Amino acid sequence: MAQISSVPQPHMQQIDLTSLNIQQLSTLKSQLDSELNLFQDSLGSLKIAQSKFQNSGETVAQITPESEGKDILVPLTGSMYVPGKLFDTNSVLVDIGTRYYVEKDLEAAKDYFKRKTQFVTEQMEKIQALGFEKSKIRDAIVEILELKLMQQKSS
Template sequence: MAPQNAPASEAPPGAVNINSLSSQQLRALQSRLSSELEHLTSSHAKLRAAQSKFRDCVRSINEGVVGKSAGESKEEQGILVPLTSSLYVRGKLADREKVLVDVGTGFYVEKTAPKAIEFYEDKVKGLEANLVELEKVVQTKSSQQRLFEEALRQKLLSEGAAAGGTAAAAG
């Protein structure tokens, strides 16, 4: 807990007033923040893609393993098995009660369809929590970048005005 008599505007330990930095230092910080934001945005997209993949797994279990078309028995119902991203063959499930779930790093675990759905829904929820935290970090970094951009713009304007005033006084 912070001391109660400390001023509210007091900077945290190790903080630097950005107005005291040179334009080169501001550019370097801005560049670093840009690369961090690029990396964080890329990570965000990858997490969203993973979340979508897990949702597709739940949908596939519901439609391909648990569900069935009208008029077909479970044994008659076929599925399309992907050989590549655009090539499929018809197939029939030998066992509709259990599925193999990829739990990561090449390990597969046999689970019942409801347990597999629960597993993937837990993954989706976990990724959602990570995405919320990542979005907060991205927002913080974005606001920091805007502060650096504004400070750099002000610094360049003041340097330009000082250089213009010196040239006018010398002429």
């Protein structure tokens, strides 16, 4: 129980949790709860971004030279659209963030969305791994806290 994390970290100090008092364990548990909530919020935001990149990539993949001149709905907001027509099926404008747009040919746009989806997925995997480690530490703290509370009650 002295070593909770399976991944040694040279910049981190190892602490014997059984040497901490009840107040210190409670504080540490609260900090870990806050971090776990932050990880969950971050994962939610990344999942939304991942979905948007995937949808954009799928949409670009549907544009073909035969699509030229077809009717489309152009989103003005999340719930308001206006009718339009496709007139250039060789390139698209890609929102790269903070209101910057780049014109890309279809293959470059597909590659961009594929890379962005892959990057976000990798970040999600890293956060999930960190969350798993923090969750293991939190569970150990709860276990030791319960033992100390039981010892305190029996004394």
